[in-house]
Amino acid sequence: MKPFAYTRVTNNQAAVQAVLREQTAKFIAGGTNLIDLMKENIEHPNQLVDINRLDLARIEEHNGGLRLGALGRNSDTANNRLVRERYPLVSQAILAGASPQLRNAATNGGNLMQRTRCYYFYDVAMPCNKRQPGSGCGALEGFNRIHAIFGASRQCIATHPSDFCVALAALDAVVQVEGPQGARSIPFADFHRLPGDTPEIDTNLKRDELIVAIDLPAASSVFAAHSYYLKVRDRASYAFALVSVGAALDVQDGTIRQARVALGGVAHKPWRAKEAELILTGARADEQTFRRAAGAAMQDAHGYEHNSFKIELGKRAIVRALTVAAVKGEQDESKNE
Amino acid sequence: MREDRLGPYSPAGEEKIATGFKRREFLKRSALAGGGMVLGQRLLTDGGASTLDAMVAPQTVSEKVAVRLRVNGSNYGLSLDPRVSLLDLLREQLDLPGTKKGCNHGQCGACTVLVNGRRINSCLALAVIHDGSEITTVEGLARGDELHPLQAAFIRHEGFQCGYCTSGQICSAVAMLREVEQGTASHVTSDVRRQGRVELTDEEIRERMSGNICRCGAYPGIVAAVREASGKNERGA
Numbered sequence: 237m238k239p240f241a242y243t244r245v246t247n248n249q250a251a252v253q254a255v256l257r258e259q260t261a262k263f264i265a266g267g268t269n270l271i272d273l274m275k276e277n278i279e280h281p282n283q284l285v286d287i288n289r290l291d292l293a294r295i296e297e298h299n300g301g302l303r304l305g306a307l308g309r310n311s312d313t314a315n316n317r318l319v320r321e322r323y324p325l326v327s328q329a330i331l332a333g334a335s336p337q338l339r340n341a342a343t344n345g346g347n348l349m350q351r352t353r354c355y356y357f358y359d360v361a362m363p364c365n366k367r368q369p370g371s372g373c374g375a376l377e378g379f380n381r382i383h384a385i386f387g388a389s390r391q392c393i394a395t396h397p398s399d400f401c402v403a404l405a406a407l408d409a410v411v412q413v414e415g416p417q418g419a420r421s422i423p424f425a426d427f428h429r430l431p432g433d434t435p436e437i438d439t440n441l442k443r444d445e446l447i448v449a450i451d452l453p454a455a456s457s458v459f460a461a462h463s464y465y466l467k468v469r470d471r472a473s474y475a476f477a478l479v480s481v482g483a484a485l486d487v488q489d490g491t492i493r494q495a496r497v498a499l500g501g502v503a504h505k506p507w508r509a510k511e512a513e514l515i516l517t518g519a520r521a522d523e524q525t526f527r528r529a530a531g532a533a534m535q536d537a538h539g540y541e542h543n544s545f546k547i548e549l550g551k552r553a554i555v556r557a558l559t560v561a562a563v564k565g566e567q568d569e570s571k572n573e
Numbered sequence: 574m575r576e577d578r579l580g581p582y583s584p585a586g587e588e589k590i591a592t593g594f595k596r597r598e599f600l601k602r603s604a605l606a607g608g609g610m611v612l613g614q615r616l617l618t619d620g621g622a623s624t625l626d627a628m629v630a631p632q633t634v635s636e637k638v639a640v641r642l643r644v645n646g647s648n649y650g651l652s653l654d655p656r657v658s659l660l661d662l663l664r665e666q667l668d669l670p671g672t673k674k675g676c677n678h679g680q681c682g683a684c685t686v687l688v689n690g691r692r693i694n695s696c697l698a699l700a701v702i703h704d705g706s707e708i709t710t711v712e713g714l715a716r717g718d719e720l721h722p723l724q725a726a727f728i729r730h731e732g733f734q735c736g737y738c739t740s741g742q743i744c745s746a747v748a749m750l751r752e753v754e755q756g757t758a759s760h761v762t763s764d765v766r767r768q769g770r771v772e773l774t775d776e777e778i779r780e781r782m783s784g785n786i787c788r789c790g791a792y793p794g795i796v797a798a799v800r801e802a803s804g805k806n807e808r809g810a
Contacts, residue, residue, distance in 0.1 A: 239635040242655035242701055268697045271658070272678050284655065286702055311691075315757045320765045327765040331758060335784025336749065337685055341693045460766065473760065473783035564764075 237274050241283045245290065248414050248446055254285045256416055256444045263287050263446060265307055266341040268334075269350040277360055278351075278367055292345075292448055295319065300454030303412075306345030306447040310400065311336065313344055322457040325484055328465035329403035335474050345447035348401060348411065348427065351438060352394035352504075353476055355379065365391045366435040373435075381542040382478065385550070386503040392435030393540065396428060396505050397476050403465060405506035406482040406498035407456040415445040428505030435504070459484035459496065464561040467500070468553050477501035479550045481557035485521065492516045492525070497533060497554060502546060509533035512554065521562040523555065530554035640704045644669065645713030653700050660684045660695035663710060671711040671740045675786075682785035685741040686710050692748035694784075711740035714747065723747055726798035734789030742785045746799050749781045753803070773803050 241258075245251040255261045261283035264270055273279040292307040295316045302322065304313055313319055314330035330339065356362045356374030363372035375383050375393050383393040401424075409424040428439050441447065462485040469475040480500035486493045495516035497509040512533035519525040530551040537547045637652040644667060653662065660677075663669045663686070672695060675683030679697040686695045687709040714721035723746050726732070733739040753773055758765040761780045771777060778799050779792070787795065 237656045240655065241636065242638055242699075264699075264702070267699060267702065268679055268694070271697050271699060275678070284699075288702060311757070314765075315755075317768060320758065320768065324765045327758060328760075331760040331762075331765070335682065335694075336752070336781060337682060337692045337694045337745065337784045338679055338697075340691045341698065473780055474786075 238277070238280045240274075240281055242286065243283060244286045248290060248292075248448060251285055251287050251290065251446050252414060252416055252444055254283070255446075258283045261285055265343040265346045266309070267346075268338050268342045269346065273351065276358060278358065287446070298451060301457065302452045304344050304450045304452065306343060306449055308344045310334070310339040310342045310344065310347060314339065319452075322460050323403075323407060323452050324460055325403045325406060325463035325465055325482055326400070326452065328463075329399040329480075329482060332465055332467040332477075332480070333399035344400070344450055347398055348404075348447060348450070349439070349441075350397060353397045354383065354394040357394060366394060366431070366438075369434070369436045376540070379542060380540045382476070382501070383540060383543050384503045385537040385539055385543060385546050386499075386507050387430040388504065388538070389431045389433065389435070391433055392431035392504065394431065394435065394504060395501055396438075396503065397501075398506070399465065399467060399477065399480060399500055401428070401506045402480055402482040402498045402500035404450065404452075405508055406463075406484050406496040407459070408453055408496075409456075410451040410453065411441075411447060412449040412451060413441060413445045414448050415442060419448075420445075421451075424506075425508065431504045438504075456484075456496075458486045458494065462487050462561045462564060464557050464564055466553055466557040466560065468549060479546055479553050481550075481553045483554070483557035483561040485516070485558065485561050487521050487562060490521055492519055492521050495529075495558075497529070497558070499533070499550065499554075502537070502550060509554070511535060516558070521558075523559065526555045526558040527551075529558065638701045638704075640701055642700070642703065642706060642708055644708045645710060651700075655699060655701045657700050658696055659686065659688075659698040659700045659703060659708070662700040663695065663708070669710050669712050672744075673737055673740055675738065675741070680786070681738070681741075682745060683738050683741040685745045685785065687744055687748055690748070690751065692745050692784075709744070711744055714743065721747065723750075723798065723802045726802045727795070730794040730797040730801065731791065732794040732798040733787070733791050738785060738787045738789075742782070742787065742795055745782060745785045746795075746802065749799070750803055752781070753777075773800070775800065778803075 243254050245254055260281050262281040264284045265287055292305040294305045295308055296303050302318055310330050314327045320327045354375055356364045357367050362374040365373050373392055384395050404424050411422040411427050413420055426440055465482050467477050467480040469477055477500045482498040484496040495513045497512045499507040499509055512529035515529040515532050533554055534547050534551050539547055635654045635656055638655050640651045640653050642649050660674055663672050672686055673683040675681035677696045679694045684694055684696040685692050688703055688706050723743050756770050759777055759780045761776050762771050775796055778796050
């Protein structure tokens with residue numbers, strides 16, 4: 237690991253100013269991704285600004301919804317009583333990711349900032365436009381089994397690895413950030429980017445901006461009774477998604493009033509399947525509807541040599557996630573009666 | 574190195590813990606210290622295209638940071654390179670090699686320790702970040718000659734073969750049983766909306782222990798050991 241200076245901050249503006257002063261400085265919180273990348277010489281900041289002592293770990297009621305502090309640990313967020321009650325999709329998604337040890341260290345803000353697990357990104361001997369712009373994409377014609385089927389470019393076909401972010405995308409979360417000019421809100425759909433010609437830039441967060449919180453809107457708690465996170469991976473636990481589905485339904489008398497479908501493991505960002513949501517809205521909550529929605533979601537998917545299986549897998553995963561989400565609530569209701 | 578008190582943390586808005594000096598200076602120093610050889614190799618591997626000036630672009634060098642930790646009940650006042658992981662600190666500087674280095678990338682769990690009672694991967698933790706924390710390693714679980722119930726259960730059920738992952742497994746299991754007491758849900762919990770203590774089925778044990786890989790495949794023994802220890806806890810033993 238290359239040498240770096242280490243600075244601790246105890247207020248948000250001190251954190252922002254510290255990163256502003258040093259061109260390659262980075263914030264560090266849980267460090268579960270950044271330290272690994274530094275060991276591999278993929279990230280080499282000359283300064284780490286330790287933000288762990290900032291007062292940003294709380295989970296609070298906010299405008300009828302919940303405000304998740306950026307420094308809340310993933311495990312605490314997943315197990316927060318209010319998150320479990322009102323936004324179970326968030327709990328399910330977090331608990332599907334990583335391991336208990338990693339979730340105890342990883343923070344909510346850091347989860348948004350984690351980088352792709354593309355093998356070519358991790359292997360400094362290989363070309364990768366994300367790691368070294370202009371060097372080429374090793375995955376495009378290489379071993380691309382885990383790669384994107386949506387929104388990729390000739391420069392990069394990497395995927396975003398987070399489960400948590402799939403739930404946040406489905407529930408229209410809002411990211412609260414603070415920079416040198418003050419605070420701003422970023423709708424979740426605009427937080428992560430598609431690779432285009434600049435795959436080295438993962439998000440629309442500026443270098444000197446600090447994530448302070450993630451808001452779950454009040455309106456999205458309507459899905460609490462009918463939501464399900466399905467993760468398909470190479471082993472039963474502790475592996476990244478090949479395909480994951482965050483499904484959330486608002487069902488009354490068998491009719492879907494509102495629906496959200498977001499996919500993980502398929503794009504450079506958490507992928508909202510708006511076409512599927514259009515089909516689901518107003519339709520009967522049955523298998524036929526779910527199949528049509530899944531077909532619509534995958535209509536524009538593009539497979540590469542080793543990952544075309546994700547298109548059929550994605551369809552089946554969507555049908556299953558929607559089926560479980562629809563049935564799950566019914567079971568719960570019958571238990572309550 | 575060991576001392577008996579933990580000093581208060583300085584509450585300044587920004588505390589500059591380490592100010593680096595320039596790489597140019599570092600190279601000068603390391604050349605004096607016989608580091609010229611390394612530099613020569615770097616120039617060769619860079620294809621000779623880089624000039625020395627390009628290579629000595631400003632870069633900071635880690636300066637030592639004062640860190641206080643309480644490990645297995647003993648207090649330590651340390652001066653650490655910020656790059657040192659908690660794992661390497663325990664094994665190489667504090668003479669506690671019970672915590673194992675497996676993958677060193679957070680993929681195996683062999684390095685699991687408890688920080689303020691919570692299990693984490695010590696390989697992905699910079700020691701400086703945990704300044705002021707209380708650490709428990711496998712060496713800190715037994716009470717004198719009396720093994721921790723999980724240690725005894727692992728022996729009874731042969732929850733290992735080569736033993737390399739065992740200290741991580743045991744530390745992980747200690748924290749896991751506490752998490753269950755606290756009513757946490759897991760990926761296999763059927764309904765996260767239902768609060769309260771989850772029944773610790775074998776499926777729950779396997780999922781909750783999935784952050785610890787055993788290459789020997791001693792999983793049946795590990796699950797049996799954890800199951801037994803959880804029962805003991807229930808009876809308050």
